[in-house]
Amino acid sequence: MSLERTSDDARLLAPFEETRAQKRISVYDRRSIDGEAIIVETSGLDYNQFLRFITEVLIIPSTERFVLTTTDRTMLDFDKFQELEDGNTLHLMQTEHQELPAATQEKIVFTPHYDTLVRSGMYEYYASEGQMALPYALAELIDNSISATASSKGERSIELRLLFDDTLGKPAVVFVDNGSGMTSKQLNNWAVYRLSKFTREDGKFRSDHQGYTRPEDVSRSINSDISCFGVGGKQAIFYIGNSTRMITRPTGSPDVHELILSKEDFESKAMNNEDIYSGFIHNRKVGDSSHVQKESECFLHNLIAEETEKGSFTAVVITGIPPEHAQSLKNDFDKWTRELAHIYHYYIHGLNGNDLVHPLNSNINIEVSLQEKPPRCPRVVNLREVDNDMQTLYINSAADTFEFKACTPSGGAVDGVLRYHPFLYDRETYPQGPHTHPAPTEDELEDGESGAGSQADGRRHIFECFWNGRLIPYTTLSEFEWCKRPGKHSPVPLECYSRLSGVLFANDRFQVSTNKLTFIDLELQLQKKDTIFTRIVNGQEQRVQIKREFSQWLTGCHERLDKQVHFVGFKKTITRAEM
Amino acid sequence: MSLERTSDDARLLAPFEETRAQKRISVYDRRSIDGEAIIVETSGLDYNQFLRFITEVLIIPSTERFVLTTTDRTMLDFDKFQELEDGNTLHLMQTEHQELPAATQEKIVFTPHYDTLVRSGMYEYYASEGQMALPYALAELIDNSISATASSKGERSIELRLLFDDTLGKPAVVFVDNGSGMTSKQLNNWAVYRLSKFTREDGKFRSDHQGYTRPEDVSRSINSDISCFGVGGKQAIFYIGNSTRMITRPTGSPDVHELILSKEDFESKAMNNEDIYSGFIHNRKVGDSSHVQKESECFLHNLIAEETEKGSFTAVVITGIPPEHAQSLKNDFDKWTRELAHIYHYYIHGLNGNDLVHPLNSNINIEVSLQEKPPRCPRVVNLREVDNDMQTLYINSAADTFEFKACTPSGGAVDGVLRYHPFLYDRETYPQGPHTHPAPTEDELEDGESGAGSQADGRRHIFECFWNGRLIPYTTLSEFEWCKRPGKHSPVPLECYSRLSGVLFANDRFQVSTNKLTFIDLELQLQKKDTIFTRIVNGQEQRVQIKREFSQWLTGCHERLDKQVHFVGFKKTITRAEM
Ligand SMILES: Nc1ncnc2c1ncn2[C@@H]1O[C@H](COP(=O)(O)OP(=O)(O)OP(=O)(O)O)[C@@H](O)[C@H]1O
Ligand SMILES: Nc1ncnc2c1ncn2[C@@H]1O[C@H](COP(=O)(O)OP(=O)(O)OP(=O)(O)O)[C@@H](O)[C@H]1O
Ligand SMILES: [Mg+2]
Ligand SMILES: [Mg+2]
Incomplete structure (x- = not known):
């Protein structure tokens, strides 16, 4: 269908044909403080025609000298005039270096680069x-x-x-x-x-x-x-x-x-x-x-x-x-x-x-x-x-779990699980596997070797962290206050703390970086004093002190599940009734 | 200045006045496979006028039933027609659920959100x-x-x-x-x-x-x-x-x-x-x-x-x-x-x-x-x-330096300095200061305490890294192969390796992340086999094996500069003539 005008109100165009290119140039008359601003549609004009037009409109006597420059003070000439683009702004002045008696406005476009x-x-x-x-x-x-x-x-x-x-x-x-x-x-x-x-x-x-509705808590x-x-x-x-x-x-x-x-x-x-x-x-x-x-x-x-x-x-x-x-x-x-x-x-x-x-x-x-x-x-x-991803390994080598929940005053909720990977007869059952986190440095490995088993001991960050159910791979968390390896007076051998893996499920009140590789504020929020941790048993929140609960659970794990005391890293002698 | 037409070629507009808003709608006739596409300028039209216009242009008999929908198959009516925007596309079909006998093209704009x-x-x-x-x-x-x-x-x-x-x-x-x-x-x-x-x-x-010129090597x-x-x-x-x-x-x-x-x-x-x-x-x-x-x-x-x-x-x-x-x-x-x-x-x-x-x-x-x-x-x-930033502390507590250069086959160049912070009488001189890197974890500190001094020993990453002269704060590098703390057979006590700080100056062949917080490929590039390290003495490259040079330098530092042997971490006895 060709271009035709079929009614007064509507025009009919061939598909995707554009209207005639516009090249509207703003000209600020800044020869004096009260000069005007005009916009000139210049498509089709050459520099001389444009100049003639300007002098006519602004009524500039033919004897008067003036210059036209871009806002960067580049003097206009025949070629440069051709290169102007729609929306450009020009200054009309007495001389090239004259200062602007009044300000001018220049329209710009700054669309992001592709x-x-x-x-x-x-x-x-x-x-x-x-x-x-x-x-x-x-x-x-x-x-x-x-x-x-x-x-x-x-x-x-x-x-x-x-x-x-x-x-x-x-x-x-x-x-x-x-x-x-x-x-x-x-x-x-x-x-x-x-x-x-x-x-x-x-x-x-x-x-x-329209609009966004926050997902229901699940x-x-x-x-x-x-x-x-x-x-x-x-x-x-x-x-x-x-x-x-x-x-x-x-x-x-x-x-x-x-x-x-x-x-x-x-x-x-x-x-x-x-x-x-x-x-x-x-x-x-x-x-x-x-x-x-x-x-x-x-x-x-x-x-x-x-x-x-x-x-x-x-x-x-x-x-x-x-x-x-x-x-x-x-x-x-x-x-x-x-x-x-x-x-x-x-x-x-x-x-x-x-x-x-x-x-x-x-x-x-x-x-x-x-x-x-x-x-x-x-x-x-x-x-x-796939049966060798880290979560599969953790889940299937865990002998017991300790569930808890953390709530922040601003609605942040984290479901958490700690898992105990016992020592069995001659070896740690803590799963070995490729790390998503940076591999331990040589020194860390060295330290590990002198501990209860390199894998179990070399790790400091025990929690993998999920956000809306999806792993945020570069954020791992070390222990919380209540499940920290104690300095002294431990009810269980210290290496038991190295037999813990953990997972945190954070809801969307916690922020992640755009690339979903790290949490922005998980650790910060959870470390705040007013974040409340409660133990969960069979889906029910327990109104008990979580630190003591954890300590009892860990002691229980050690006593029930570790099948031989492992004396590397020996700290003190524990008398265990059942052995 | 008001809007007036002063010549055939040029129009004069009041500053920043826009031309009349356009509302051009593409209509694809998809009643049959060979239907046409038209673009209609609809500004000023209401739905009924638009319909009349369409039936006229596409010569649709008044007895024929047809529907007009958006490309999302929403049926058009009087109100929805008003809501259309310039550039929108409509499908003209026999029935609402008819399939498209031929494809249509719909113009979209996807400018990035602000x-x-x-x-x-x-x-x-x-x-x-x-x-x-x-x-x-x-x-x-x-x-x-x-x-x-x-x-x-x-x-x-x-x-x-x-x-x-x-x-x-x-x-x-x-x-x-x-x-x-x-x-x-x-x-x-x-x-x-x-x-x-x-x-x-x-x-x-x-x-x-115009164009970008790579800076000269300095x-x-x-x-x-x-x-x-x-x-x-x-x-x-x-x-x-x-x-x-x-x-x-x-x-x-x-x-x-x-x-x-x-x-x-x-x-x-x-x-x-x-x-x-x-x-x-x-x-x-x-x-x-x-x-x-x-x-x-x-x-x-x-x-x-x-x-x-x-x-x-x-x-x-x-x-x-x-x-x-x-x-x-x-x-x-x-x-x-x-x-x-x-x-x-x-x-x-x-x-x-x-x-x-x-x-x-x-x-x-x-x-x-x-x-x-x-x-x-x-x-x-x-x-x-400011005299307590880390580089000031490193520079002023260093008793000797070892300069080197690394060159990658692709033009990457790194100037490097290792600095030795000796042990003096009763204390390490390795500077203490707030870290820009993550503070050592509790375990790291514990390890540190049992070493030659917590600061000196707790650090694994000795090099701070600069890019085009500017610190890239989150990237620190551990030792290179040639200056690594050896497993056994060390010519000097191992804690000497903890007395090293270092700085790397990478040129712009190495990439940094957009936020300039981390290098993308510094460590990778430097670890490649074909990266060549040479020692620099008084600005001159030394054609010698850097590993041996380093080892000699470190031994020299220890013998000349450490003013008392510190026996924590004792490994073997070294007989030193000058003591
Ligand atoms: N497979 C898909 N099926 C349906 N809609 C999709 C699909 N992929 C993307 N979208 C839509 O496109 C939008 C943009 O996707 P994109 O991945 O670029 O950003 P996002 O998912 O919104 O946010 P981000 O990925 O940055 O968290 C999505 O929000 C969704 O509405
Ligand atoms: N203080 C300044 N003086 C002169 N020009 C500047 C100044 N600040 C910015 N610019 C110019 O603006 C450009 C954009 O700055 P911006 O900081 O947004 O990005 P960049 O410096 O080019 O790149 P990046 O900061 O992402 O490495 C600069 O490249 C420079 O040309
Ligand atoms: Mg997405
Ligand atoms: Mg910048």
Whole structure:
């Protein structure tokens, strides 16, 4: 349909044609204190025409000398005039170096650079020397899928597929979930950096979705409310690769919405002086992959074909994976899947975690698959099958537990568990395993060797910390006042304190950093005097002094569970009736 | 000047008047697979007029039923039509639930939320449990001033003024430097989040300033090149307060440029659906404070009056200081000024640091002042006078030094110094002082007590690390292979290794995180096999095996400098001739 004017009120344009480019220049007459300001639409004018126009309008006698400069005092000439952009401001003065008799206002635009999306992950987000960053980037997208499937009644399915078979296209990291999907407005919001759940508004047509409601209190805060700051997905995606295609079908809609963000796109828009933060959502019917043309994206046809068997879903397709990431995703497959199983331990195994004897599954399935070029076999791991993540090891080697709760005056609530890993006959049962925390230094290991067993003794931070049910990997906490290894007068040998592991489940009144790697205020809050700790037995709060309770429990553990006194680190002789 | 059309080519508008609001709606006819797309300018139309127009243009027979929905499948009605915004897309279909026979394109805008500027500092930047964040926020603005004064020949003056006298207005934190200032284009660029030195372009009229040139190699990399990612100033400002007024006069210009960014402004622009990232630079003559009206900003008149005595300068005026920050700036004055003196130690004292016996000053003056309501006296500290920052303590208690250099294949260069703090008669001289690093845990202290002195022994990380001459406070490094405390066969008592402090000066080939709190790859790079360490003596590289050199140096230190053998931690007997 061509451009035509069919009525007085409405104009009809060919799709996406822009109106004529404007180039409006503000000119401040600052020859004297009472000079005027005018805005001139200059598109189509050359410098001489512009000058003529100015002298006419401002009634400058032809004998009067004047200069036109930018606000940076650069003198205008024919070429520089051409380079002016819409919205620029000029000063009209008697001389180049004259001072401004009155102030001027200059309109500026300071839209964030696209590196805000593309590079935030690099320098800030995963900046942690010597730490694995990749699993935590992958986790951001799993976080989103856990949130998106929160209200699902049936199985909550989250797949992470590594498509590394180059006969099917370039390497891709794909996340697919059967969550609620996104409407086109929500997909638009997805792309808005730092639009947090607190500031989001899903559009005028969805007033039911507006505003944020704090999740209800649930045991151990496993509330699926782990989409938060409006940065995670974007930063993670551009850390993992350099381009993403979001494909999503919202609940109840026959349409699929797609949006591509890519570094290359941003660069070309910047080059061409186009709006950086504008793009197009592609709306289409289910299963329609006719828009996928590139051979390098061949795998998309399969992915899109699967849509017909699904209801609502979201697929995040990341490409432009740098070779070193592809390498470590392949080579360290076991390592990072274990770390993911650790992060989501209580989401995939439920409230009590992975008790290998009495397994109790949740309805969240997180499946990781790696597909390489045949004849290499695909690898598939359901994170629930991982049985060597640290929480699984702690849970299954614990012989007794001590549950407690901490409450802060401002509504912060932490469910806590201490676990006792006894000494059995000739060895500590404290689990050995790769640390997510910095490995102990040489000295620490040395100290450990002289203690009750390097693993059990070398660790000072006994609590792993979860936030809304999800591991915050870099924050670990040492003991609280009431369960501290005492200086003297210990009722049990000191090494018993090294047989403790612990876990804290904090609710969302505690703040985490945007990258979800550390708590901001957990330790601070918990150390405050007015934070109240109570022991929990069978789900019931005990109105008793927790320090004494703990001490009795620990003594009981030692007496009942440690099967041989271990005399390394010998401090005093204890007479034990049952031995 | 009123709106009038004075020529065919140019229109004259009153300043800042906008053209008539557009409301262009794309309509995709998706009743069938070959339907068209049109864009309709709908401003001024109501729903019925719009419908009439559509049926006319698309020639829809009056008997045919059709529906109009948003891309989220919300049916349009009279009210919802009014709520549409410029650029929205509609689907014209036979029925509400019909699938899309062909895809549609929907234009979206996803400008980052203003929390990008306002909140990045909060959650991400200074997120470090239990650490002082304020001095590092203040440091970001000093970084900028150090960069801005880099090419000054005379005194480089950087002032940090805490204006906490409420008779002069609301509390303000003000930074003033006599650096090169900013042109209005540079001031505009200042506000662009994540416009880094690598991507910056100072404007078409300043081609001399375009592109980034790596600083020349200088000794210890004290090159003033510490403005980097395009986020520091903004994030720090909105961490310190909630509003800033930038006041700057660039070299050689008679004009002063001012720009205000404030959280409140952002909020009101968001509320009114205005462009978030646009604003106005106020250009004025030197000393002109006639635009300052509010009594709460009374102090600005003094500040602006000072301009007449200056050349180029930049003043950053931060207001909206939360009470808890004001409190700790006042109460912890000594603590955070010491930390600033530590960060900029080698900038304020020069290459060799603060040698109290042979002081050698640089031309950088950083002065901190705190002004409270009289009769409270103002406090003024030149950071150069601080004599208890850790580097000053290390330098002045060192009895000998061992200099070296590390080079990585990719051009990374690190100048290093090890310092020996001998044991004298009855005590270790290893300096005691507040740590910038996490304080040693209880266990560490316990270990320390059983060693050669708690301070000297408790520390495992001996190197403080500087980047382009500026301290990166949270990265400390433990020993390298060649200077490691040996397991057995030590030529000197093991506690000698605890008498070492060290400092590393890395050049800009090493990456730091955006908040300049940690190195990303220093330790990794230095541990690589192909990193070459050489000893430096009198500025000359020694072609000798560094491990043996070090060992000899340490033995020498012990034999010459330790004035009494300290037998705690006794390992074997050493016969020393001179004793
Ligand atoms: N898999 C998904 N399914 C449905 N909606 C999603 C999905 N992934 C993201 N979204 C939507 O996009 C928004 C932005 O995601 P993103 O990860 O960038 O930030 P966030 O999750 O809100 O916050 P953060 O990850 O920083 O805590 C989410 O809040 C959610 O509304
Ligand atoms: N005091 C100043 N004098 C002159 N120019 C300045 C001053 N402060 C900031 N600028 C300019 O503004 C830019 C942006 O400053 P900002 O601190 O936000 O980011 P950056 O210094 O470029 O990078 P980062 O601080 O993240 O390393 C600087 O690069 C510099 O060009
Ligand atoms: Mg997220
Ligand atoms: Mg900076």
